[in-house]
Structure formats: C-alpha cells, structure tokens
Amino acid sequence: MTLKTLLAAVALAGALAMPAAASPEFWKSEWPDTNFDITNVESWTEILSGGPPKDGIPALSDPTFIDAAAESRLGDREPVITVEFDGETPRAYPIRYLTWHEIVNDEIGGIPVAVTFCPLCNSGLTFDRRVDGRVLTFGVSGKLRNSDMVMYDRETQSWWQQALGEGIVGEMTGMRLEQLPTWMESWAEFRARNPGGLVMDQPGWPRPYGANPYQRYDSSRRPFLYNGEMPPHGITPLARVVRVGDRAWTMERIRTETPITEAGVTLTWSEGQASALDTAEINAGKEVGTVRVRDAAGNDLPHDVMFAFAYHAFWPEGDWMLGN
Structure with a gap:
C-alpha cells in the first residue's frame, strides 16, 4: 500500500467513525483529567482523530543543540524554524525533526517556548509557554480541527488549537499563547547569517529524519x-x-x-x-x-x-x- 493510499484509507475511516466517536464520553477514557464541560468549540464533530493516539506523535522537551558549523546532515534547501532573541545565540529547529515530533518545548534566555509545526496546514509557529504565571508543557493530542493540530498542555490537560494559539477545551479554554516573531527559512540562509549559531541536534527516536x-x-x-x-x-x-x-x-x-x-x-x-x-x-x-x-x-x-x-x-x- 502506498502512503497516499494509506492516508486516504485513514481519512475515510476517520470520517466514517466520526459521528459516533466525536463525543467527550468516547474520549474520557484517554483524557480523564480534561474538563470537557468547558469549551468554545461549537460542535464536537469539528474535532477528528488524525490517526495516532495521544502522544503517538512524541513532542520533545529540552532538546540538545550543536554548533551550526558542525552540522553536516542537513541539506542547504531544507527548511528550519529560526528563533533569534536579542542577546541570545540564534537557534534553528529543522523541519526534518518537527515533521515527526510537531512540538519542541525549549527555553531560550529564560523564556520558555514551544516551537510547533503542523504538516497538514504547513503552520510553523513559536509560542511563549507562559500563561497567567504558569509555565505549560505541550504535547500532541492526536486530534485535528480543520486539519490543524490540536495540542494539549500536560499541566491541565487542556486542548489548544495550534494555528490560533488558543485554548479550546478544558480549564484553559479562551486563553491565548503569545506568538513570538520567528520564521521559516532554508538551512543555508540560517547558517550564512549565523555562522556561530546553534541547530537542534537529531533526536534519539527511530525515525527516518x-x-x-x-x-x-x-x-x-x-x-x-x-x-x-x-x-x-x-x-x-x-x-x-x-x-x-x-x-x-x-x-x-x-x-x-x-x-x-x-x-x-x-x-x-x-x-x-x-x-x-x-x-x-x-x-x-x-x-x-x-x-x-x-x-x-x-x-x-x-x-x-x-x-x-x-x-x-x-x-x-x-x-x-x-x-x-
């Protein structure tokens, strides 16, 4: 079976199963600590299973970095998400890793950040993880809404819409993450501008990065x-x-x-x-x-x-x- 055929089969299965499955009663066994009584989602049928279960796509935390000059695995044209904060060494987060992990929880210059990428929407956003004085850590729920990744925070088990940076289910419903001014560029562009920069090292997961x-x-x-x-x-x-x-x-x-x-x-x-x-x-x-x-x-x-x-x-x- 080709990947295209497999994706089509998963999509069809998800669409057929959704009317019965799109309900907190169905999800509570996997999400016992999520408060489904609080939400700004108009209809639960907006939320679909993307295939993998909760954490089936493993988000990363506290990644390691190497010097840009020492990186030899990335092709010049490969996209990276660039994070450049005043006074801090610029960092590149390769999409070759984010494709398989979708979220990286990191800290730069005392700012806790979540670098995120939703392949189905091509949406690559970086957020400040602080909300109302709390530092949140994000994972991948396995759910989609409008084909966009639904993230969740491990502290309250609330669900968040990646494209909006907004809580949509649970205690954090209606709260907003601050989006930070980062961008996607080629590895060659990052390296040329930041020869002394850092790049996220390859994670220790068995993935075809x-x-x-x-x-x-x-x-x-x-x-x-x-x-x-x-x-x-x-x-x-x-x-x-x-x-x-x-x-x-x-x-x-x-x-x-x-x-x-x-x-x-x-x-x-x-x-x-x-x-x-x-x-x-x-x-x-x-x-x-x-x-x-x-x-x-x-x-x-x-x-x-x-x-x-x-x-x-x-x-x-x-x-x-x-x-x-």
Whole structure:
C-alpha cells in the first residue's frame, strides 16, 4: 500500500467513525483529567482523530543543540524554524525533526517556548509557554480541527488549537499563547547569517529524519481530513499564504511583487527554501522560497506561512490582500 493510499484509507475511516466517536464520553477514557464541560468549540464533530493516539506523535522537551558549523546532515534547501532573541545565540529547529515530533518545548534566555509545526496546514509557529504565571508543557493530542493540530498542555490537560494559539477545551479554554516573531527559512540562509549559531541536534527516536511522509501533499486537490469551506477568490486550498494577524497575502503575490509594503508591514521573498511537503526527500522539494515580515522599523513580526484552506477556516472574515 502506498502512503497516499494509506492516508486516504485513514481519512475515510476517520470520517466514517466520526459521528459516533466525536463525543467527550468516547474520549474520557484517554483524557480523564480534561474538563470537557468547558469549551468554545461549537460542535464536537469539528474535532477528528488524525490517526495516532495521544502522544503517538512524541513532542520533545529540552532538546540538545550543536554548533551550526558542525552540522553536516542537513541539506542547504531544507527548511528550519529560526528563533533569534536579542542577546541570545540564534537557534534553528529543522523541519526534518518537527515533521515527526510537531512540538519542541525549549527555553531560550529564560523564556520558555514551544516551537510547533503542523504538516497538514504547513503552520510553523513559536509560542511563549507562559500563561497567567504558569509555565505549560505541550504535547500532541492526536486530534485535528480543520486539519490543524490540536495540542494539549500536560499541566491541565487542556486542548489548544495550534494555528490560533488558543485554548479550546478544558480549564484553559479562551486563553491565548503569545506568538513570538520567528520564521521559516532554508538551512543555508540560517547558517550564512549565523555562522556561530546553534541547530537542534537529531533526536534519539527511530525515525527516518530527512524523509517526507506526506509526499506530494502540497500538490493535492484537497486537504487531508478537512470538511470545511474552500478559500475564495479562486485560490487553491493548498496554496501557501502568509498570515499577519487576520490578513493574508498569497505567497505567489509576494514572490512576484517583492517587496510589498501594506497595512503597516513589509513582506519580502527570497529563493532557496524547499517545500517540506513535496518529494520523498525534503531537501529535494520544489521551491517555495523564504518570506520575511517586518514592521516600519525593520523589526520581525509574528506571522504564519500556512495553507489557504486553513487560513479561511480559522479567519473566515479575514482580509485577503490581493492587490490591484
């Protein structure tokens, strides 16, 4: 069975099982400490099983790092999530690892962070893990909503929507994580700018790091395990868009018009970054390029490079910045 066939079978099985399974009564044996009486989810049928159970995709905590100059396993075009805090050594978190773990709980300069990546939405976000004076540690629930990863915190067992950084089930419902200004770029870009930087070392799990288990996903006609509306304006569901707040620019427009300065932000595009969701080997993926988002003073801004269907699902009234 090919991976594509397997994913289709899992999607069909999940869709068929959902009407009976989408209920706290069904989930409580696995989530006995989650308060399902508190939620902002309108219907439990919005939440689907992605296949793996709770922690079936193992989030990482306290990763180890090596000098960028000593890293020889990463291809130049492979994407990494870059975290650069003032006064701290820049760090790169390779997507080849996040593809298999989705969340890395770390601490940089006294700031507890969660570096996250949802392959099904291409959403790579970094959050401050502090909420109301508490430091939370995040894991992967195995659930999806609008095809986006539902995270959970180990302290209260509340569920969180990764794309929003918002609690959606349990004690933390309605709470928001602060999104930090990080970005996705190629390994070569990070290394050239930060020769003295650090890169997350390969985790000690038996995974085929560097391989893409979602081959040709970003060329698919439809998203995986998604039943919502498709994006407007003729934009294909798996086209990449850059979200800043509740506004979105298509990657294609940024690529062809770079730089774009609108709504108080400047967006630039540069060549060299491979898609992590195309070919079997991540480094050989098609060109998607790197986008940087800055304010008028040149400061990096929090943003997300996500698929158009996910933006429309979570920001249905959002502004599509289509230009003239």
